[in-house]
Amino acid sequence: MKMTAIAIDDEPVALSVIQAHAEKVPFMELKGVYTNAFDAVDVLRREKIDLLFLDIKMPDISGLEFLASLQEPPMTIFTTAYSEHAVQSFELDAIDYLLKPFSLARFLKSCNKAHNLLLLRQERPQPDYIFIKSGYDQCKVALADVLYLESAGNYVNFVLTDRKVISRLSMQEAMDLMPAQQFTRVHRSYIVNNLRVDRIDRNNVYLGKSVVPIGAAYGEAVARISGEEK
Incomplete structure (x- = not known):
């Protein structure tokens, strides 16, 4: 390795x-x-x-x-x-x-x-869930249910298959919460769950019905999702 x-x-x-x-x-x-x-x-x-x-x-x-x-x-x-x-x-x-x-x-x-x-x-075994602080609550979220994360000013939206959880975090803090081998930052405002990606083209990442843009500086990171990195 x-x-x-x-x-x-x-x-x-x-x-x-x-x-x-x-x-x-x-x-x-x-x-x-x-x-x-x-x-x-x-x-x-x-x-x-x-x-x-x-x-x-x-x-x-x-x-x-x-x-x-x-x-x-x-x-x-x-x-x-x-x-x-x-x-x-x-x-x-x-x-x-x-x-x-x-x-x-x-x-x-x-x-x-x-x-x-x-x-x-x-x-070490990696947990299949994380806890996200939302307001006064700590919300347990299964990693498999996360589609993508989206920056919203001083907050980050965790977009799940059935709901959204919003937390006061920077994108770097949110990225640090997610297992690096499963989640990839594809834009300054978006992080995607690699396992939920259905399709990638030159400009976007597709996760079911959701479309996430690819930032100009993140081409190499996106290529790693599909194994096309040289």
């Missing part, structure tokens, strides 16, 4: 080292490298990224600040030339801390740790 990863470091040379090491790790796919943390935000929102290699000292925002800003961060390995941030990095639940310059052997040890953790998480 492949583990997807990205790397953020303001030093191109450091990114080159990570790329060279990553090419030698058979179970990992490095999907992108970024010298600016903000350039990686859209990728983290659109795609399922399992692991983040993150430098700590960067000019606009530190790696520690960037990780703390993510509502549902991937597993993170900090990469830095400074050792004084080690304790703080583990307080943010980083799974490892690579001190530059690090060897391929040390890099591989971190990757193995992340991969083993990922396998353990996937072996």
